[in-house]
Amino acid sequence: MTIKQILAQLGGVFPIDQAVTDDKEPIALPVGSAFVSVKHFGTSAWTITGRLIALDREGSEKTYFVKVAYGETGRIMLHGEFESSKIIYSTMSDFIPEPFGFGRFKIQSPPTYFYLSNFIDMxxxxxxxxxxxxxxxxxxxxxxxxxxxxxxxxxxxxxxxxxxxxxxxxxxxxxxxxxxxxxxxxxxxxxxxxxxxxxxxxxxxxxxxxxxxxxxxxxxxxxxxxxxxxxxxxxxxxxxxxxxxxxxxxxxxxxxxxxxxxxxxxxxxxxxxxxxxxxxxxxxxxxxxxxxxxxxxxxxxxxxxxxxxxxxxxxxxxxxxxxxxxxxxxxxxxxxxxxxxxxxxxxxxxxxxxxxxxxxxxxxx
Structure with missing residues (x-):
């Protein structure tokens, strides 16, 4: 099933999970962040992409880019991108969006994975x-x-x-x-x-x-x-x-x-x-x-x-x-x-x- 077909099944709703939004046990968002919203943003042949808004511990609004993918292929894709981005960011921090986290949704089926990075308006x-x-x-x-x-x-x-x-x-x-x-x-x-x-x-x-x-x-x-x-x-x-x-x-x-x-x-x-x-x-x-x-x-x-x-x-x-x-x-x-x-x-x-x-x-x- 292509990403376009998956998006049609979702009916416009962005797939999100407590693994991303939970402010008590954050996997990707910085400690002290509070999830506000997420909407579809951009297009991708292999993942679902969105713009996520959260408040930091001081109450200031921060924007992130989130990717979601499914199954073992999705895990390999997003984990690989996270690890790749970490190396590039540690080498030239102004050449790639800052990577914040990778993980698996808490829901068991289907196996769903996410990658979170800084959002850059480009x-x-x-x-x-x-x-x-x-x-x-x-x-x-x-x-x-x-x-x-x-x-x-x-x-x-x-x-x-x-x-x-x-x-x-x-x-x-x-x-x-x-x-x-x-x-x-x-x-x-x-x-x-x-x-x-x-x-x-x-x-x-x-x-x-x-x-x-x-x-x-x-x-x-x-x-x-x-x-x-x-x-x-x-x-x-x-x-x-x-x-x-x-x-x-x-x-x-x-x-x-x-x-x-x-x-x-x-x-x-x-x-x-x-x-x-x-x-x-x-x-x-x-x-x-x-x-x-x-x-x-x-x-x-x-x-x-x-x-x-x-x-x-x-x-x-x-x-x-x-x-x-x-x-x-x-x-x-x-x-x-x-x-x-x-x-x-x-x-x-x-x-x-x-x-x-x-x-x-x-x-x-």
Missing amino acids: DVTTAPDPGDFCLRLANLHKLSKSPNGKFGFHTLTCDGDRAHVVDWQDSWVVFYRNLFLGVCELDVKRNGSWPEYERAIQQVAWKVIPRLLEPLQSEGRQIKPCIIHGDLWEGNMGIKKETGETVIFDAGSYFAHNELELGHWRCEFTSVFCRKEYTEHYLKYYPAAEPVHEFEDRNRLYSLKGAIKHAAGHPKSDLRKTAYNNMCYLCEKYAPIDGIDKYNPQIDPAIIGVRIIPHIEEDLI
């Missing part, structure tokens, strides 16, 4: 200034620090409703291969078998990924595990109306090579960050890793995660074909193999400029 339609936004993003990547020096995360996080494989790894090759294969496994499960596509997946996983990513951690080179947003496109950022600063939200983070964040911008669900000036500005503040001349091919490789994740969550999406075409390009260049198609630049969105509007065609919102 403009979500204006494209951010490339210089300002990319400087802030690069600073987040630079300032963040993996707790154990490895790639990964301490809990599952999601891109949409699809969980990432984020087991800790010393090797970036191993981590990205696991992440990539996890995405592909889910896609095949949801969208069905495609022999040529699956053959390309295996060639990319075991031949292309080592060829392109091993040089990042060889011959004395090192890459730093950075906290990344994990699903960064223009639909997950806004501009604070009060200050004009850019802010991100809906994080599904893990510690990764910072360039993975930019791979998302190659996918056709982006209509703003796909512009060259965003990547160019970012690279001014956080230069491409060595070997620099392979940055574009790494970017194509990193785009596979976002494209295939999108395809897994949106049946019949053309992004599956895009990912396959990009895999064909990478295999042709780095690990030729029979049994797959030739790369076709005439259907490459990065070249022809085709874009989509996420979630609309599937009637998710």
Whole structure:
């Protein structure tokens, strides 16, 4: 059942529970707060979102943003966002709404979970200034620090409703291969078998990924595990109306090579960050890793995660074909193999400029 269908069943009533509103045993609201009201606010493909008002211990009105989701998938999504937001907020407190809490409703059925954060009044339609936004993003990547020096995360996080494989790894090759294969496994499960596509997946996983990513951690080179947003496109950022600063939200983070964040911008669900000036500005503040001349091919490789994740969550999406075409390009260049198609630049969105509007065609919102 989609969120739109759930909302129709609720008849306009926002689902709320004592786990959120109880001022005697608060789980998320600051101690001393008194719940006032909650109303629907915004839209989401995977959660119910609202604006919650409470009074603090001095009687001043405070506004919060609340998300509600159902079942085990909902628990993973919202807990992952809470943990991701805590790390980002502790690194750059002005770059993401302050996270206040995550928990489960007291009602037993259906299993219902919530995430509460500070409410920020923001403009979500204006494209951010490339210089300002990319400087802030690069600073987040630079300032963040993996707790154990490895790639990964301490809990599952999601891109949409699809969980990432984020087991800790010393090797970036191993981590990205696991992440990539996890995405592909889910896609095949949801969208069905495609022999040529699956053959390309295996060639990319075991031949292309080592060829392109091993040089990042060889011959004395090192890459730093950075906290990344994990699903960064223009639909997950806004501009604070009060200050004009850019802010991100809906994080599904893990510690990764910072360039993975930019791979998302190659996918056709982006209509703003796909512009060259965003990547160019970012690279001014956080230069491409060595070997620099392979940055574009790494970017194509990193785009596979976002494209295939999108395809897994949106049946019949053309992004599956895009990912396959990009895999064909990478295999042709780095690990030729029979049994797959030739790369076709005439259907490459990065070249022809085709874009989509996420979630609309599937009637998710």
